[in-house]
Amino acid sequence: MPLAMSRPFKHPKTGIYWLRKRVPDELIKLVGKREELRTLGTKDPALAKVKHAAALAEIEAKWANLRSGEKSLTEREAHHLAAPFYDRWLQRYLENPSQQTDWRVDLGLRLFQPSLISANYEFLYNNADIVLDRDELRVREMERWCLEWADSCASNLGHRLAGNDNRILARAIGAAVQRASIALQQLAQGVSAAVPIAASSSPIFASLHSQEPFAFSDLVDGWAKERRPVEKTLYEWSRVVKQLVAFLKHDNARALTGDDMVRWKEAMLTEGLRPKTIQDAKLAPVRAILQWGVANKKLNSNVADGISLDTRSKQNEKKRSFTDEEAKIVLTAAMASSDPVKRWVPWIGAYSGARVSEICQLRREDVVEIDGIWCIKIMPEAGSVKTAGSERIIPVHPALDKSGFLKFALQKKAGPIFPELSPDKFGKRGGNGTKVIGRFVRQLGITDPRISPSHSWRHRMKTLGRRHGLAKDILEAMTGHGSKSVADAYGEFPVEALYRELCKVPQLNVGVAK
Template identity: 60%
Template sequence: MSRPWKHPNSGVYWLRRAVPEDLRALVGKREEKRSLQTRDPAEAKRRHAAALADLESRWANLRAGPKPITEREAHKLVAFVYDEWLEQHREHPSAKTFWQVGLVDRLFVDPEDRPPRSPSDIKSYFTIEEGSLKVREMEDWCLQEAQSILRWKGLSTELGNTRTVARALARAVERASLTLQRWANGESDSSSYHLASVAPGLSTAPPQEPLPLPDIVQRWAAERRPAEKTLYEWSRVVRQLGDFLNQTDARRITEEDLIRWKSAMVADGLRPKTIQDAKLAPIRAILQWAVQNKLLKSNPAEGVTLDAKSKQGEKKRSFTDEEAKLVLKAAAAERDPVRRWVPWIGAYSGARISEICQLRSEDIKQIDGIWCMAFAPEAGSLKTSGSERIIPVHPALIEAGFLKFAATVKSGPLFAELAPDKFGKRGGNGTKVVGRFVRQLGLKDPRLSPSHSWRHRIKTSGRKFGLAQDILNAITGHGAKSVADSYGEFPVEALYREISKIPALDVRG
């Protein structure tokens, strides 16, 4: 995992990243090194994430091969120039004399394609000597800077691309120079000025008010009415993003910001699935809601994703017969109701542990003469609408005495000893209890989930013993695979017939 590297002599942090083998010929070296120019660990971590995102973007462009740059892409590519130009001259805006304001429309009017006058002598615009530049000199400078930016981004520097980016660069510097003129005259940042002569077609409307992400979350929640836990978790993710960016204005968040955030989480060692599903997905959904409600013009998170596919040796698996027997035999000897019954219910229903732990005595009932477990929202929130369902009690559970245990609870939760969390859910503590119980039996394989592997096993058993696929999905609470599957109901008799096809495990002896 790439992390900031502290130089043993200077104490300055660096980015060091091995160049992938397929790019070494193009890059011309085996390792990329870049000073982060700080000795502060926290600041180094932030700069490392930004530098890493920039580097990975460059490598992606190199892999994609040469392609033409559109005007829209060019303006996006040089957007940073505007901010950095202002920052360079912020304190003394009147001292800026390098760029000749008003000449931008005379640049690149010559149809002849010509390279920069000195393409090998690319100087930063921060170090250009002060003085008046004629049109040709300004063009050459823009072309040189454009080539520098394209090379750093791993993009083709063919003349068409260079000129397209150079034009966009000229417009960015012109806009910044006009802003500096206003500052030199004592005008505030909010003062309006006409952009038509700078970049024809750009809006001259005043800047929009900030749109804080937390405000979007509250408006989204008022409309969508998510579960309390979902609102809590999504609000926390929004705060995490705001802390990383040091701002929460949704109108200022860019795709590059989110890529930097993603890279920082990868560097912190978060699992890809966590980053994709628990971090990026909420932000993407919230911003998309803002787009749909005309609060934002576009969703910067739309294309920011992460490959969360399980790698070899990481995919969760079912309990084998021998592992299942080991757990159920040990559970049968337990007096604690959670360790005694939660594994057994999971083994013969495939229900989620959060669903099992919030079962109530009134949820164990006879329907058409068949004992069933009802998973209802009245007992606690469910993951999806399909999670509200009926599962017949498997004969193995009845034989083990589950109905007798349920009858001892007159009303309320079957597992009342599990303390509910702030959202009233007992599943979190139930997961911890069952997890410790199963792991102490010697089942250490990380691919084995002490609770969730029962859901994998019920699916495996369903295939092995020929359960009807649509009924198996109804039992596990998985969504319908087709429109046809959503028609009609699932009679309890049919559910019981299918689940009874799964034989009981012999845990005696």
């Protein structure tokens, strides 16, 4: 009995028609699943038949390519496969061509040219004299996009490319996007340009709606399993994704569009969220997770790419340092407090420039004597640090010593020196410490919103460093700011050198504890 012809089937709950086709046994390992399942995106039975026929033809063509084995690609064939990328890029920005800023036309001709920068950045370790060129890094990023798009293109079409052919396809894709970007540049200037638009979507850019659903939670789980973020990051990023899902009112990552991301961004602006919060705490996590999905063939493209907003603060919104007078007010009040947190956290911040989270998680064993100089160690064993450069040693400033900090710290038993601060669900004391210090400083009458009760000490340390001529590399080493060039990462920072520079910061006249 002949098998029934594959036909659209209606989803029992949504009424939307779907395609379902069993993968031939010999192709299951190559396809990675036993069944092709994709939505046709319509409830109209007549339209569903048309879409079903087109989707079925794409699948059969893909399977035919897979059966043909490894393929050697000519440049002509690569440009043919890359042609739809021109159409797609053009369509994406056609209505507002000036908004195309992701692809740097001025750098397009530098793609896939010999470079000091290799894909795995080995140059960082082999050449101490190279200062990173932002344009060169941007070129490498554009090349990475092209290579990932080439992977996705070949995978979608069932091509198993031989040897270096993926790079040939990536170069062709880069050329297509370059041409489209030049056309958009001309259109943005009011110059007529030849802009042929594909009449219908290519299989390479088949709508994400035509693939089986992929839950955002599965995307986050896959990203987390591979990247292994710290617990707090996983919690916060998962929460952001859940907020996006609530806004979308669906949980299909493959149905997410660039327009959805723009609408979400605009909704958050309407709610009153600060642009920097939206950019760094909302869009950036989603963009990173989607990029993992693209790199691991879960998604066709990262629709969050290029969606951003201006986060530059207005002059009257920029955070600033404590002035000498403000610093005296806070430190004098701190000396009079019986609360160890209020007493010592501002003083440590004032004479070290350490982050409040780093100060609040200090342990007795982090206060050590090195080469005759008492120091504070900022170590991941005490709690997570912001970056690799955040792990460091800071000498105890003479003013901090005279104030009685060493006597306070050295009498503590092993463990946190601020046990009064309750750790949060992730074991961190910094959040509660920030709240305590925030209320304390504001109650002293320092209400300028440009002052951050805890973080303005870091601003002040950089200001004092410039005022009193501290060596820039040593100041950055003490504050835990990253090096700007490969050469900066060479050698060590002797404690005596750190102490010599730190002592250039003068002690404020606020009295000394007896």
